[in-house]
Amino acid sequence: MNFAKMHGAGNDYVYVNCFEETINDPASLARQVSNRNFGIGSDGLILIMPSEVADVCMRMFNSDGSESEMCGNGIRCVAKYAYDHGLVTKHEITAETGAGILTLQLFTNDAGKVDRVRVNMGQPRLTRGQIPMTGNADQRVVNQELKVLDRTFHITCVSMGNPHCVIFVDNVDEFPLEKYGPVIENHELFPNRTNVEFVEIISPGEVKQRTWERGAGETLACGTGASAVAVAGILNGRTERTILNHLLGGDLELEWTEEGSVFMTGPAVQVFEGTFDPQ
């Protein structure tokens, strides 16, 4: 099986071109390739597929084999792969995802390769029913108390196609993410589990984020999570409409427009290509 190893702000996936390859059991393959000792090593697996309704289709699997509706860092790399490998020739393309059809703007460098992508991530979904969360389906969850182990947090929940629970903290570098992340990911409030974002506000236009990802643990960046943070910051009156988000693996620019869509801009990098022998 041919693959490309790519990352967006350090959030790394194995990408398979399913215009050419056939994958029968993507969940099992995701677990194999993601293993950093016995596989290629990644946060998961992304399939780049033909689509009947868009230029390309993306399917995304976490390192534990679970499928997610959407991946913000992944979709930028899908756009880069599609353009650099001639699957598309335009600088504005559409991609079919579990969160709907998204539009992406591609920026190329002097060598004619894509190195940066702006994604219209669509509108955030804010009710418990949409996220999904247990409880009154029409209610929003903004700055609500949640007791976890020995602490009480204030959570704001946002779906960007996939679920996110955003928590503002004073010092994100020192926050014990490994202690609280998995408990919140698997909390009974979230029937499909959730991604968890811990965020420190630097100024109204700048934040610092660490992410505990559903199905993958701590990763160096999360694009849908950064988009959810842009929304949560405004819902809590803490940030402006445009923010720069510093993640462990790099920076992302986010904007939640008055019209309702979230735009995310960030890097897309290919590290290497290779072949893999599935077991």
Ligand SMILES: N[C@@H](CCC[C@H](N)C(=O)O)C(=O)O
């Ligand atoms: N890292 C991704 C999100 C990947 C999926 C997530 N773990 C989930 O299960 O929803 C991003 O950049 O958005």
